[in-house]
Amino acid sequence: QKEVEQNSGPLSVPEGAIASLNCTYSDRGSQSFFWYRQYSGKSPELIMFIYSNGDKEDGRFTAQLNKASQYVSLLIRDSQPSDSATYLCAGSYGNNRLAFGKGNQVVVIP
Amino acid sequence: AAGVIQSPRHLIKEKRETATLKCYPIPRHDTVYWYQQGPGQDPQFLISFYEKMQSDKGSIPDRFSAQQFSDYHSELNMSSLELGDSALYFCASSLAGAIADTQYFGPGTRLTVL
Numbered sequence: 001q002k003e004v005e006q007n008s009g010p011l012s013v014p015e016g017a018i019a020s021l022n023c024t025y026s027d028r029g030s031q032s033f034f035w036y037r038q039y040s041g042k043s044p045e046l047i048m049f050i051y052s053n054g055d056k057e058d059g060r061f062t063a064q065l066n067k068a069s070q071y072v073s074l075l076i077r078d079s080q081p082s083d084s085a086t087y088l089c090a091g092s093y094g095n096n097r098l099a100f101g102k103g104n105q106v107v108v109i110p
Numbered sequence: 111a112a113g114v115i116q117s118p119r120h121l122i123k124e125k126r127e128t129a130t131l132k133c134y135p136i137p138r139h140d141t142v143y144w145y146q147q148g149p150g151q152d153p154q155f156l157i158s159f160y161e162k163m164q165s166d167k168g169s170i171p172d173r174f175s176a177q178q179f180s181d182y183h184s185e186l187n188m189s190s191l192e193l194g195d196s197a198l199y200f201c202a203s204s205l206a207g208a209i210a211d212t213q214y215f216g217p218g219t220r221l222t223v224l
Contacts (some may be wrong), residue, residue, distance in 0.1 A: 019218040032210040043200055043215040051210055082218065088152060096211045097143065097202065100152040 004091050006101030013108050015018055019076040023089035023101045027068065030091040033072045036096065038086045040055060048074070079108045095099075112137055114203050114216030122222045123191050131186040131219045135203030141165070142184040143213060144176060147198040159184055160206060191223045 006023045008058045025033070032051040036044035050056045050063040050072070062075040072091075076083055087102040091097055123129050133147040135142050141160045145153035155168035159178035173191075180182045188195060192196075198220055202213040 010210070034210075036210070036215075041220075042199075043218045046212060046214060049210045049212055077131050092211065095154040095158060095160070096141070096213075097158060097168060098145075098202075098213060099155070102152050 002088055002101065003030070003093060003099040004007045006089050006098045006104050008063040008104050010105040010107060012107045013079050015079060015081060015108055017079050018107070019083070019103050019106050020081050021076075021087050021089070021106070023072050024078055025072065025091045027091070027093060028067070028070065030093055030099075032053060033060075034089040034090045034092070035063060035064075035072075035074045036090060036100075037083075038088055038103070040086075044088055051106055076106070079106075081108045081110050084108045111201050114201055116201050116216040118221030119217065120208060120220050120222075121199060122224065123217055124224055125191055127191050127223075129188045129221060131188070131199055131201075131221075135182050135184070135201075136205075136214060138218035139205045139214075140182060141204045141206055141211070142178055143202045143204070144183065144184070144186050145200045145202065145215075146169075147200060147218075149197070151199060154155075156186070158179075170201070173178060187188065188221075193223050196221060196223045213220045 035047045036079040054078045090098040138196040143158040144156040156170040158166045176186045202215045
C-alpha cells in the first residue's frame with residue numbers, strides 16, 4: 001500500500017469553476033503535506049504546504065488537513081486553463097523524504 | 111530567485127554504460143534529494159544528503175551511488191545502465207529547519223537508455 005493515495009480519475013472542470021482534489025495517507029507519523037503541480041515532462045512545482053489541522057488559503061488555492069481522518073485536500077477556485085496539469089499530493093516521512101500519490105490530472109475547459 | 115540547477119538536461123546512453131547527473135541546490139540550501147520518475151509514474155525517492163552526509167535512502171539500486179560535495183552540489187552516478195533506468199531524474203533541495211522543510215525541485219534530467 002502506498003503511503004499517500006490519490007484515487008480519483010481525471011477531473012474536468014469548466015473555466016471559472018472550483019476544482020476539488022483529495023488524498024489520504026496511511027502513516028500518522030507524517031507531519032507535513034504538500035501539493036505540487038506538474039505539467040507534462042516538467043518538474044513538480046510547489047503550490048502549497050500544510051502541517052496544521054484546518055484550512056490554509058493562498059490566493060485561489062485552499063488546502064485542508066484532517067489528521068484524525070488522515071485526509072488532505074486542495075481546492076482551486078476560479079479555475080483557469082493554465083491550471084490544467086497533474087496535481088501531486090505528497091507527505092514527508094523519515095528524514096523528510098517525500099512520498100507522492102499517483103497524481104490527479106485536471107483539465108480546465110474554456 | 112535562483113532555483114535548483116540540474117545538468118545535463120537530456121542524456122542518451124547505451125545499455126551497460128555509465129551516467130553522471132549533477133545537481134546544484136538553491137543557494138544556502140544544505141539538503142539535497144534525488145527522485146526518479148518513470149513514464150506515467152509518480153516521483154520515487156532515491157536518496158538524500160544533509161551537510162554532505164547521507165541522510166536517507168530509498169529505492170535506489172545498488173548500481174547507483176551518490177554524494178554531496180563541500181559546495182553542497184550533488185552527483186548521482188549510475189552504472190551498468192538498463193533499459194528500465196530510462197526516466198526523469200529530479201533533484202530537489204531544502205534548508206534544514208525551514209518551515210515544513212519544503213523541497214524545491216530542479217528541471218530534471220531526462221535519461222534515455224537505448
